[in-house]
Amino acid sequence: MTVEQTSVESIFHEMGYASSTDYAIKKAREELLQELKVSLGRIDAFEKKYEMTYAEFDKQFHLLTQFSLFERDDxxxxxxxxxxxxxxxxxRLATLTL
Known part of the structure; x- marks a missing residue:
């Protein structure tokens, strides 16, 4: 390990992390959890709009006549x-927790 790498690792230890890798994993997990929250919000919006899950929506696609075909397709x-x-x-989250 170079002097610079040792200095950087020392900073992470002072911050309470076991290593720079430990810090990177924590930050990646935080970012992925934020992405997960956004994605779940988008899915929730569709479920509220159609009052069903995607599997149900897919089965009933042609029966949902209150929405235009273009809107349903999109x-x-x-x-x-x-x-x-x-x-x-x-x-990716599961990979980080291994």
């Missing part, structure tokens, strides 16, 4: 994409 793509984002965030 929401379906956005909702599905947000579920993919959610799964990605959950996987």
């Amino acid at each position: 929401d379906s793509m956005d909702w599905r994409a947000e579920l993919t984002v959610l799964r990605s965030i959950e996987k």
